[in-house]
Structures are given as structure tokens and as C-alpha cells.
Amino acid sequence: MxxxxxxxxxxxxxxxxxxxxxxxxxxxxxxxxxxRCSNDGVTKAPVLLLxxxxxSIGHWQHNVECLATNHTVYGLDLVGWGGSRKPNIQYxxxxxxxxxxxxxxTFVGQPMILVGNSIGSLVALVAAARYPAxxxxxxxxxxxxxxxxxxxxxRSLQPLxxxxxxxxxxxxxxxxxxxxxxxxxxxxxxxxxxxxxxxxVTDELxxxxxxxxxxxxxxxxxxxxxxxMTSSNFSPNIRKLLPKMNIPMLxxxxxxxRMIPLGTAGILLKLxxxxxxxxxxxxxxxxxxxxxxLVNETICNWLALLAVRQQSQLELEVGERLDPNAQxxxxxxxxxSVTTA
Numbered sequence: 001m002x003x004x005x006x007x008x009x010x011x012x013x014x015x016x017x018x019x020x021x022x023x024x025x026x027x028x029x030x031x032x033x034x035x036r037c038s039n040d041g042v043t044k045a046p047v048l049l050l051x052x053x054x055x056s057i058g059h060w061q062h063n064v065e066c067l068a069t070n071h072t073v074y075g076l077d078l079v080g081w082g083g084s085r086k087p088n089i090q091y092x093x094x095x096x097x098x099x100x101x102x103x104x105x106t107f108v109g110q111p112m113i114l115v116g117n118s119i120g121s122l123v124a125l126v127a128a129a130r131y132p133a134x135x136x137x138x139x140x141x142x143x144x145x146x147x148x149x150x151x152x153x154x155r156s157l158q159p160l161x162x163x164x165x166x167x168x169x170x171x172x173x174x175x176x177x178x179x180x181x182x183x184x185x186x187x188x189x190x191x192x193x194x195x196x197x198x199x200x201v202t203d204e205l206x207x208x209x210x211x212x213x214x215x216x217x218x219x220x221x222x223x224x225x226x227x228x229m230t231s232s233n234f235s236p237n238i239r240k241l242l243p244k245m246n247i248p249m250l251x252x253x254x255x256x257x258r259m260i261p262l263g264t265a266g267i268l269l270k271l272x273x274x275x276x277x278x279x280x281x282x283x284x285x286x287x288x289x290x291x292x293x294l295v296n297e298t299i300c301n302w303l304a305l306l307a308v309r310q311q312s313q314l315e316l317e318v319g320e321r322l323d324p325n326a327q328x329x330x331x332x333x334x335x336x337s338v339t340t341a
Contacts, residue, residue, distance in 0.1 A: 013061035013208060017075060018068070020057070020083070023106070025099055031083030032103065033057050033075045035068040042070050044303075045113050045136045049075040050100065052118030052142075052286065056082025058208045059117070062292030067299070071113070076103055078123070082212055086221035091228040093235040096123045097130060104134050111136035113303070117288055118142050118259070122235060129241050137248040137306065139299060141288050142260050143268060146235045169230060174223040182213035196256035196284035205289075242271040249275045250302050252295060254283030276302070 014020070018035030037044070047067050049060045057075035067073045077084040078096045089095075100123060104112065114135050116124035121140035128135035180186055187210050191201045212218060228234050249272070253265040262279065269277045278298055280287045288295045 013058040013204065016061040017057050017064050018073065023103070025079070025102060028079055028085035028087055030079060030085065030099070031057065031077040032107075033064075034107075035064050035073045037070060037072045038068055039070060044070050044307075045111055046072040046074060046108055047113045047115055048100070048104070048108070048124075049073065050114065050116040050120030050124050051075075051078065051082065052116075052120050054081065054209055055117070055120075055286075056208065056212065058082070059286070059289055061289075063288055063296055066292075066296040070300070070303075074103075074107065074112075076100065078120070080221045080225055086212075086215060086217035088217065088220040088224060091221075091225045092231070092233065093123060093126050097127045100124075100127045101131050101134060104131075108134075113137050113139065115139040115299070116141065117286060118144055122146070122238070125238060125241065125245075126236055128247060129236075129245060132247070135247055137250070137303070138245075139250045139252065139302075141252045141295070142254065142257055142285050143238070143251060143265075144260055145238055145264060145268070146229070169227050171223050174226055175219050178213070178219045178222045182210050182218075184210060193258055194285040195290050196254060196258075196282060197290055200290045238268075239271060242268060242275065245272055245274060247274065248306050250299070251275055251277045252280055252287055252298065253277065254285060254287045254290070255279050255281045256283060257285045257287075259285040278302075 018033040020031060020033045023030050023032055049057065049063070051057060051059045056077050060075050064073050064075065076099070079099055080086050080091055100114075112134065114124035114128055114137075116122070116139075118141070121143045124135075124138055124140060125143065128138050181190065184206050187206050188201060191205060191209070192198045195201050213222075251265055251268065253262050255262055265277050265279075269275055280291060280294060280298070283291045283294070
């Protein structure tokens with residue numbers, strides 16, 4: 001076995017996500033982590049990692065060190081999950097977007113690369129749209145379109161569907177559901193749906209998901225999050241939001257994602273020419289953890305190509321200002337595209 005790989009496997013996720021710290025936001029203790037860029041000569045944009053449903057900064061354990069080669073990397077536990085407080089409040093995307101923005105103002109203060117998985121990618125997208133000064137580029141690993149469900153339900157059936165939701169989302173029923181899904185055996189079954197390669201569903205991964213569920217506040221927060229997610233006001237309509245984005249965006253999608261089918265990515269891809277799609281063959285819903293080497297390489301290559309494109313565009317613009325009548329060469333057309341159907 002490779003020595004570096006063996007050492008990595010022996011370390012816990014706490015030792016692989018940088019320096020964990022607490023930050024008080026709106027009176028709630030929240031958890032974040034950071035790892036400074038290991039290359040002193042690099043001044044590239046910092047990265048902020050945002051986890052998906054029920055996860056935490058630990059879910060990025062296989063990505064932080066690699067990305068920190070060229071970037072200072074931050075990770076944030078969204079309120080209600082992970083090592084952050086789990087208050088009994090109303091949850092929606094706006095709450096987490098506000099948390100991300102205030103974190104950026106407090107600790108980063110320069111355009112950054114937002115990277116999210118699942119719900120985290122939705123938070124990243126809305127944050128980048130709402131606060132454009134915060135985002136240099138956006139990378140999303142499986143982007144849920146929560147507004148699509150409401151649009152697909154015929155108007156005549158919506159009262160029936162809403163009635164069923166109210167029954168299912170009864171607090172007592174949700175508390176019971178929480179006790180069930182927070183059991184290791186059940187959590188493992190859910191993870192095996194999210195992961196195409198079940199060998200990646202380890203005991204450590206299950207503990208990462210269920211350990212925060214043992215906290216006193218966790219059941220009530222779970223109820224509020226579930227009730228919020230099924231509300232029509234939980235998230236902006238991303239099909240209306242995406243066309244307005246004017247920053248480089250990369251969409252990574254596992255070909256074997258059983259939580260959100262790959263076909264959704266094809267629909268989203270048509271909404272903005274700045275959105276590029278890379279299909280990760282054999283990966284599931286959490287590709288960054290399931291195939292970290294591939295995802296790390298893909299992200300780094302895309303960012304490097306993006307830098308070349310931006311430099312070429314800058315040189316063209318400078319040349320045109322110096323000699324407006326000169327014939328210009330579109331260098332970006334000679335660059336390979338990373339978009340796949």
C-alpha cells in the first residue's frame with residue numbers, strides 16, 4: 001500500500017478537514033474549518049465547501065487537502081446540521097444563504113469559489129445570485145430543483161397533495177421518523193441509495209451522519225427542516241434564477257445518481273451558456289466523497305482551464321483598447337471544452 005494513502009486511511013475525518021473552529025452567528029454556535037493554501041506563492045481565490053442534507057464538513061474529508069494545494073479552503077456546517085447548533089426555528093434556503101454571506105464577510109472578504117453538494121449546491125447558487133461580489137465561480141455536485149415538484153403537480157391535485165403533506169409532516173410522526181432514520185442500520189440503507197459504490201459506505205461515514213443526531217436539539221431541528229423543505233417557500237425557483245447568472249459555473253453529476261436523476265442536469269444545462277456539465281461515470285449522489293480523486297482532479301482542471309480562458313480574454317480586451325482596428329484572434333476557441341452531454 002502507498003505510504004501516503006495508508007496514513008490518510010488511518011486518520012479520522014477530524015484530522016483531514018483542516019482546523020476546526022467555532023463561530024457565533026446570530027447567537028448560535030456554528031462550526032467551520034479552514035486550511036491555508038500549502039503553496040505560499042499562490043494567490044488564487046479561496047474555496048468555501050457547503051455540505052448536503054444531513055452531512056457536515058466531515059463529508060469533504062477527501063477533498064480539503066487536495067484543494068488546499070492552490071487555494072485556502074473553508075468549510076461550514078450549516079445551522080441545524082453537523083457541529084453547528086440545531087435551534088428550533090423555521091428553516092429555508094434564505095437562512096443558510098444569510099449564514100454563508102455573513103461568514104464570507106467575517107472571514108473571507110474577497111471573491112471566492114463556492115462548492116456545494118446537493119442542498120449545499122442550492123445554497124451556493126442562491127448565495128452567488130444574491131451576493132455577486134462574493135462569488136468568483138460556482139461548482140455544484142448534484143443540484144436539486146425543489147421548485148420542479150410543485151410545478152409538476154396539476155393545479156386540481158395540489159389540495160390533495162398538500163393535505164397528504166400535512167399528515168406526513170405531523171411533528172409526532174416526524175419525531176418517530178427521526179428516531180428510525182438515526183439508527184445506524186437504517187442510516188446505512190439510505191447511504192447505500194445515495195452511493196453507487198456501497199463499499200464507500202463505511203462505519204466512519206455512518207457515524208459522521210448520525211453522531212450529530214444524538215444531540216438534544218437534533219429531533220426538533222429535523223422536524224423543522226423537513227417541514228421547511230416541503231414548503232413552496234423553501235427555495236427560490238432555480239429555473240428562473242440560473243438564466244440570470246453571469247459567472248462561470250460547473251455542474252458535476254454522477255451517472256448513477258439515484259437521488260436526483262442525471263436527466264435533471266440536462267434540463268438545467270440549457271438554461272445558461274455559462275453552465276458546464278461533466279458527467280461522472282459510475283458515481284452516485286455524493287460523488288465528491290465516493291470518487292474524490294476524480295472529483296478533485298476534475299475541479300482543479302476546470303479551474304486551471306478557466307484561468308487560461310480569463311487570461312486570454314483579458315489580453316484580447318487590452319489589445320483591442322490599444323489598437324481597436326487590429327484583427328483579433330479568439331484564443332479561447334482553441335481551448336478544449338470540459339462540457340459533456
